[in-house]
Amino acid sequence: MVKVGTYFAMTLGAFIFWQSMDKLHVWIALHQDEKNERLEKEAEIRRVREELLRQQANQRDSLA
Template sequence: MVKVATYFAMTLGAFVFWQTMDKVHVWIALHQDEKQERLEREMEVKRYREELLQEQARQRKAEA
């Protein structure tokens, strides 16, 4: 009886462990995706800002 209970407990423990690891894996993947998207948005904003500054510099040269 002890062997059956031990087997059941170990099986249940392994199932809970793998379900938890799956949830952690999904959370990490989503977190990395969000971080990548944020970095891409920041780079896009930086690129637009540089283009705007260059355009303003051209306009100042044309006015001068």
């Protein structure tokens, strides 16, 4: 009876561990995706800002 109880407890513990690791991996992957999206948005904003500054500089040069 002890062997059966131990087997059941170990099986349940392994299942819980497996599920928690699976949820942890999903959580990590989601946060990495969010971080990558944020970095891409920031890079796009910098690129657009630099382009606008270049256009403004060209307009000032052409007016002067």
